[in-house]
Amino acid sequence: MTATKPTRVVLYGAGLMGSIIIRYLVEKGFELVGVIDNNPDLVGKDAGQVGGLGRDLGLTVSADADEVLSREADIAVLTLLSLMSDMEPFFARCARHGVNAISTCEEAFYPRTTSPEITDRLDALAKEHGVTLTGSGYQDVYWGNLATVIAGSTQRIDAMEGVSSYNVDDYGIALAKVHGVGMIPDEFQREIADANVPSFAMNVPGWIASQLGLHMTGITQVLMPRYSDHPVKSTTLGRDIEPGQALGMAARATATTEEGIDIVMEVRGVVYEPGDVDLNDWVIRGEPTTAVSVDKPNTVELTCGTIVNRIPQVIAAPAGFTTLESLPPAKYLLPAK
Amino acid sequence: MTATKPTRVVLYGAGLMGSIIIRYLVEKGFELVGVIDNNPDLVGKDAGQVGGLGRDLGLTVSADADEVLSREADIAVLTLLSLMSDMEPFFARCARHGVNAISTCEEAFYPRTTSPEITDRLDALAKEHGVTLTGSGYQDVYWGNLATVIAGSTQRIDAMEGVSSYNVDDYGIALAKVHGVGMIPDEFQREIADANVPSFAMNVPGWIASQLGLHMTGITQVLMPRYSDHPVKSTTLGRDIEPGQALGMAARATATTEEGIDIVMEVRGVVYEPGDVDLNDWVIRGEPTTAVSVDKPNTVELTCGTIVNRIPQVIAAPAGFTTLESLPPAKYLLPAK
Structure with missing residues (x-):
């Protein structure tokens, strides 16, 4: 019997939402392989402590995004900023590293209406690198x-x-x-x-x-x-x-x-x-x-819950900036045993 | 330019729910090709009048189910009875005529728990005839x-x-x-x-x-x-x-x-x-x-609305007694122009 290989996840942004998502990812059996944040209060801290797990995960917060995104993650969770104009470089960096990305960025939910050029650029870049970029949450x-x-x-x-x-x-x-x-x-x-x-x-x-x-x-x-x-x-x-x-x-x-x-x-x-x-x-x-x-x-917990439940669907989704109205609804994932 | 061929629908049961469904089908551009009911007050009446359209559709209610089900319909809407034990012969008749069927029968929503043998028999029959049988509604x-x-x-x-x-x-x-x-x-x-x-x-x-x-x-x-x-x-x-x-x-x-x-x-x-x-x-x-x-x-209208919106998905679904938790949610269909 072969064990299923756990999905490798990078968290990009360990603030209010990110710290909850660390715990949610661990509870659901994802393998957290990196946490990126440039906040000096967080850099060097163990992700388990940042996530309030009360134990170390043996993984420290790093400000070196390119290094962390080189750890062969399946997907990055981006909990950074609310507007596409601010998020474009972060999405682009994930795409260039060949890493799928799902963001809590509210505009990323359906950015074609408000930022069509940015969305088109990211869509082309994502297709070039064979990854899916998207926004989700509450x-x-x-x-x-x-x-x-x-x-x-x-x-x-x-x-x-x-x-x-x-x-x-x-x-x-x-x-x-x-x-x-x-x-x-x-x-x-x-x-x-x-x-x-x-x-x-x-x-x-x-x-x-x-x-x-x-x-x-x-x-x-x-x-x-x-x-x-x-x-x-x-x-x-x-x-x-x-x-x-x-x-x-x-x-x-x-x-x-x-x-x-x-x-x-x-x-x-x-x-x-x-x-x-x-x-x-x-x-x-x-x-x-x-x-x-x-x-x-509880909009905060529901945002984090939706993001984590969406991960398998996003990894399986077509390459591009793929908004999630095109997929079936987010499906509840069971916690790991 | 080729016009899309309208979906051909038979209504089986022209009672409280069926009469609303007649109007809903017509409004959404389905082609109603037959209405079956054995109520002597309804037999021979025009379906447009039964559906409260205020005009004739040139189609009368018939008690001859086998004849109506021979009209090469794509699907039959069954608004008859609430239990699978009562519905089995009606589902089976549709299957034998090679007609898909969607029913308001409440037990048909997910009958494996309460009537597994009937469901298995109908599932085998549906597969034999290459049709989908299911239940839906509110x-x-x-x-x-x-x-x-x-x-x-x-x-x-x-x-x-x-x-x-x-x-x-x-x-x-x-x-x-x-x-x-x-x-x-x-x-x-x-x-x-x-x-x-x-x-x-x-x-x-x-x-x-x-x-x-x-x-x-x-x-x-x-x-x-x-x-x-x-x-x-x-x-x-x-x-x-x-x-x-x-x-x-x-x-x-x-x-x-x-x-x-x-x-x-x-x-x-x-x-x-x-x-x-x-x-x-x-x-x-x-x-x-x-x-x-x-x-x-409004549970009555929502039942009829869901049934009609589900029709294209049911026609496209795999053969068998296919319960609808296995498909994406019912999708709103636009009224015909």
Whole structure:
């Protein structure tokens, strides 16, 4: 009897999400062969300690990405940044090393709508090197297949309307930045609104339209900053958000399609105050109209869980920048015995 | 340019569900080539009128099943009865005519747990004739893929617990009968409880376990009749249900698996009183625990919608009694232009 060779995984980014993913990978029997991070507080530490396993794994965090990516990993998990413009060099580096990559980068969920040139470049590079690059996480299930599974039971769809909220403080500094956290109105206007930074909501209609075979004719976004009138503590910023500074924002993307189905996604990312909880609701309007609601989803754990469950499908997927609406839904992987 | 040949469909059973399915099929561009029913009130009527289209389709309801099934249909939609023991001859007739079949029969959703011999016989017959036989409907999405999509975002599952309720009065006499509607306690005990009629809940754990690759080690059901203390009008029975007679029942199936994941499904089917609404909730317990809830699902329309959306996948599926956890989720079909 031959033992199955475990899948070799590199983790690229050992921050808030990465540290959870270390534990999830170990629990599910993946072989963690490298952890990359350039944070001096992490470099040289054992990955088992970073992952809160309470034991060493005999593998230390390294800042030398090229060396770690040369360890013949099957896939790299990228928990780094939220925008494709920031992620392109990291995806490209994995591709050049012949390593598949799955990222929590929210825009990578379906980047063709918001960053088509970057996606095309990465797609060509991935095909050249025979690897799959993709994005996944909470959005893959709760902004994607949860809605399309309901669609599959519907006779006629007029509109699909999603709303989701999460605590910006749970996701690290990169995400806080693109939500304008701590900015005064002038800064928010200049750095977020005028810069027309694509919100995470903008990637949802394209993903859904692609899976359902719909053709988008247009998409617009509205960004709605939320300001505090009293100091609110932010662990990510390491300070209070003062009155008049943004706690984050709600972003609503509205897409129209040739087929007459509107797809609307509103994503609310703010630093929570006591009593705020995550929510995730969809209404599929038509015959019949169906509303589905997730009660206080743990978006952080669900992001990490989805990423890890997706690994075997991504390794098996066609080469290219392959978005996951084109595959069956993420499938639960059993923990290792 | 060649026009795509429309898919030819026979409807077998033109009752409550069948009449909706006539309209759904026409709206989605399927070619309805026959409607079978032996109800003398329906035989000879135009299918367009039975389907509430307000116009004739030039196709009349016929009681001659063998003749209608000889019209070279691609698939038959069977909206007849709820148990495999009742459905076997209908499935077999379709197979012998070389016609694929999809049924609203609730047990057909995953009949291997409750009727393995019948399923094996039909599986062999279907393979002999190169056709696919299956069951689908509301359960396919709301008792199946809704739960497994959530599972795909979860790191560790301890238990999956579903509860669903529907109005027995919406589904016709066959379904009312297996819920004990109108029975006094002695009758319920003898005809439902002692007969150990498999409840619809019994078919859910097997479907989920199969899709997730889990191995069931046992399954039990508890049937809990609900009695009224005042008269409740039942349109299906055409009379009041008197105090002391059953309005229906709740059935809870509990399955254990080798992998340590419990799968529990409770199905509440009663004649509704004013204020009662359908519900459909799942809790996936583990890391993390996630609860999802469907608000007042229109179970009748969702059953018909799922059946019609599933048709292309079923025609393309492997021959045999092929349960649908083995295929991707039902996919929304666009209405015809």
